[in-house]
Amino acid sequence: MLSSANCGKCHCAAVFGETAKDFVWLVYRKDGTSFYASCTSSPLYIEEQHVGVIYFSSDVTTRKSMEAALLKKTEELQLATEAAELGMFDFYPRTNKLIWSDRVKEHFGLPVDTPVTIDVFFAGLHPDDRERMTLGIAAASKPENGGRFRFKYRTVGQLDRKERWIEERGQVHFASDGTPIRLIGTTMDVTERELAEQRLQEAAQHDNLTGLSNRALLFQFAEFVFAQALRTCSDSALLFIDLDRFKPINDLYGHDVGDKVLKEVARRLQKCTRKEDIVSRLGGDEFIVLLPHIETAYDPETVAQHILKMIGQPFHVGGLTLTLSASIGISLFREHASELESLIRYADMAMYAAKKSGRNNYKFYTPGHDELATDRLRLEIHLKRKLENNGMVLFYQPIIDIDSGKVIGAEALIRLPGENGVMLNPGDFIPIAESTGLIDSLGLWVITETCKQHQAWREAGLPPINIAVNVSAIEFRQKAFASQLARTVTASGMDPSCLQIELTESAVMDNISAAIETLREIRAMGIKIALDDFGTGYSSLNHLKNLPLDKLKIDQSFILRIESDRPNQSITEAIIGLGRTLNLRVVGEGIESEEAMNFLRNHGCDEAQGFLFSEPLPAAEFESWHRNHLAHSRL
Ligand code: C2E
Ligand code: MG
Numbered sequence: 001m002l003s004s005a006n007c008g009k010c011h012c013a014a015v016f017g018e019t020a021k022d023f024v025w026l027v028y029r030k031d032g033t034s035f036y037a038s039c040t041s042s043p044l045y046i047e048e049q050h051v052g053v054i055y056f057s058s059d060v061t062t063r064k065s066m067e068a069a070l071l072k073k074t075e076e077l078q079l080a081t082e083a084a085e086l087g088m089f090d091f092y093p094r095t096n097k098l099i100w101s102d103r104v105k106e107h108f109g110l111p112v113d114t115p116v117t118i119d120v121f122f123a124g125l126h127p128d129d130r131e132r133m134t135l136g137i138a139a140a141s142k143p144e145n146g147g148r149f150r151f152k153y154r155t156v157g158q159l160d161r162k163e164r165w166i167e168e169r170g171q172v173h174f175a176s177d178g179t180p181i182r183l184i185g186t187t188m189d190v191t192e193r194e195l196a197e198q199r200l201q202e203a204a205q206h207d208n209l210t211g212l213s214n215r216a217l218l219f220q221f222a223e224f225v226f227a228q229a230l231r232t233c234s235d236s237a238l239l240f241i242d243l244d245r246f247k248p249i250n251d252l253y254g255h256d257v258g259d260k261v262l263k264e265v266a267r268r269l270q271k272c273t274r275k276e277d278i279v280s281r282l283g284g285d286e287f288i289v290l291l292p293h294i295e296t297a298y299d300p301e302t303v304a305q306h307i308l309k310m311i312g313q314p315f316h317v318g319g320l321t322l323t324l325s326a327s328i329g330i331s332l333f334r335e336h337a338s339e340l341e342s343l344i345r346y347a348d349m350a351m352y353a354a355k356k357s358g359r360n361n362y363k364f365y366t367p368g369h370d371e372l373a374t375d376r377l378r379l380e381i382h383l384k385r386k387l388e389n390n391g392m393v394l395f396y397q398p399i400i401d402i403d404s405g406k407v408i409g410a411e412a413l414i415r416l417p418g419e420n421g422v423m424l425n426p427g428d429f430i431p432i433a434e435s436t437g438l439i440d441s442l443g444l445w446v447i448t449e450t451c452k453q454h455q456a457w458r459e460a461g462l463p464p465i466n467i468a469v470n471v472s473a474i475e476f477r478q479k480a481f482a483s484q485l486a487r488t489v490t491a492s493g494m495d496p497s498c499l500q501i502e503l504t505e506s507a508v509m510d511n512i513s514a515a516i517e518t519l520r521e522i523r524a525m526g527i528k529i530a531l532d533d534f535g536t537g538y539s540s541l542n543h544l545k546n547l548p549l550d551k552l553k554i555d556q557s558f559i560l561r562i563e564s565d566r567p568n569q570s571i572t573e574a575i576i577g578l579g580r581t582l583n584l585r586v587v588g589e590g591i592e593s594e595e596a597m598n599f600l601r602n603h604g605c606d607e608a609q610g611f612l613f614s615e616p617l618p619a620a621e622f623e624s625w626h627r628n629h630l631a632h633s634r635l
């Protein structure tokens with residue numbers, strides 16, 4: 001479009017000026033629509049006389065709207081990257097030109113006015129990550145790798161020396177000959193996430209109490225160590241360390257003191273070992289030290305001697321001075337076994353041999369230890385493993401209400417599946433559990449499992465019955481027994497009034513005032529309490545009346561031969577009478593014959609338990625027995 005204007009009549013010179021100019025105008029048409037016009041105006045002179053203006057214009061609406069859209073997109077992108085706290089970088093390898101947004105500088109802990117070059121990038125990386133990044137960028141710069149890249153690296157702030165974890169993602173653009181011409185992408189500070197992940201990983205691989213590596217990490221580490229040892233034909237050794245008589249410390253001074261001792265043991269073990277060795281806590285008072293590289297068998301021996309010496313130093317905990325010792329078993333990688341599980345087992349056996357030969361001692365594994373670890377020791381190892389592997393079993397024996405003949409309860413009785421598959425009775429292993437401290441985890445398992453079983457029977461539609469569990473005196477005397485019991489029952493969802501605990505007289509009478517307090521706490525939850533094997537202990541009748549109890553269970557030795565034994569008959573009669581006076585229900589157990597049953601019924605005993613009704617049965621068999629019994633009692 002060509003136009004002219006008369007400068008005498010209009011103000012074109014004032015508007016357009018003395019020289020050529022470019023404008024973009026929004027021009028309205030007569031019909032109200034509009035368009036963008038790009039105009040170039042040029043003053044028109046004739047004989048140096050300014051006579052007008054020439055101007056060219058073209059419709060640039062499409063270009064203008066594309067520009068506006070682009071601007072909007074750029075703004076949006078900027079806002080989005082800001083919101084996502086992303087940094088932007090753009091690198092041109094041919095010229096080495098690097099452009100960073102302010103956020104990237106922040107990610108490198110650099111002031112915003114820092115001029116950036118590729119050297120600044122590498123200088124800002126954590127020294128341990130530099131080589132990896134050089135290789136990573138080189139690999140990403142090869143067209144055959146697809147051009148996309150994603151790195152995670154650490155930066156070290158120039159000003160604050162702060163270490164940050166940065167995640168970088170981007171794309172390489174290639175020239176037609178395959179050379180990289182541009183690397184463009186974003187950076188993100190992922191320090192928080194990375195640290196949280198590290199903390200989670202730490203927690204999953206470390207023992208909460210001591211901070212030592214746990215079993216999982218030990219296995220992971222061993223896999224790596226043994227693979228390397230096989231390649232380099234080197235030897236490794238495993239030390240199994242068990243504290244001697246740690247249990248009494250826990251019992252006498254409480255878990256707080258016990259925990260502090262364990263922490264100190266962990267610290268001393270670490271002091272006895274080198275950086276490349278791994279010290280791990282298996283649980284309880286058992287520790288493992290893995291020595292990845294040993295020159296001779298003297299190496300583990302020296303470490304074992306050192307450990308014994310260190311553990312033998314007095315422990316000062318909470319104003320107490322305690323003396324401890326340890327027993328150590330040693331097994332050798334390759335000579336004894338080539339995988340961790342077996343090495344632990346052999347070192348464990350050698351440790352028992354060390355204990356047997358007087359404790360505060362170490363022993364290398366020899367095949368003879370397999371036989372040494374017989375009887376009690378073997379049983380102890382077996383029991384421990386079954387407890388750890390959830391391999392214990394509960395049997396249930398029904399308890400009958402004598403008046404109605406209905407099943408009103410069951411007693412949970414623990415069994416240990418033996419090595420040959422035969423079930424071992426509690427008499428064979430409860431004393432071992434008590435003397436080795438395993439009774440706590442055994443007891444906890446029994447209560448947890450019983451509650452679970454009770455709920456399962458309820459869900460299977462069986463009428464509610466009471467379930468009794470036996471509690472060892474040692475468990476009962478633990479300060480936290482009542483609260484632990486409460487936690488377990490609550491967690492199971494079981495109605496506490498369906499649970500009964502059975503204690504022997506000695507458990508209660510040894511420290512009567514503490515016992516009364518614990519019993520009150522337990523009863524306040526609604527749980528019932530029975531005094532088991534009553535009549536054989538030395539219960540003072542005076543004390544008995546002060547105890548918060550629900551039931552007396554007559555010791556089965558009085559009932560087994562009751563038909564023909566006059567003295568047993570009078571004792572049983574007396575116990576039933578005592579129960580009535582104290583307002584307690586009386587249970588007869590060990591009932592094997594109709595005669596014994598009749599005797600108890602005739603003398604007012606309330607509940608009955610014995611082989612006459614059923615032997616203790618596995619859970620599934622008990623359920624069928626119970627259903628059968630219900631069906632018959634309906635007939
Ligand atoms: P208890 O609590 O007095 O359990 C009764 C014992 O008598 C059970 O022996 C049972 O099988 C047996 N019995 C029941 N009726 C008869 C019968 O008619 N004739 C004969 N001859 N025996 C009968 P078991 O299962 O060997 O348990 C022995 C003891 O071991 C229990 O005596 C209890 O004190 C203890 N015990 C059982 N389970 C546990 C447990 O989970 N924890 C603890 N701490 N102790 C347990
Ligand atoms: Mg019992």
Ligand code: MG
Pocket residue numbers: 532533553555556589
């Ligand atoms: Mg009993």
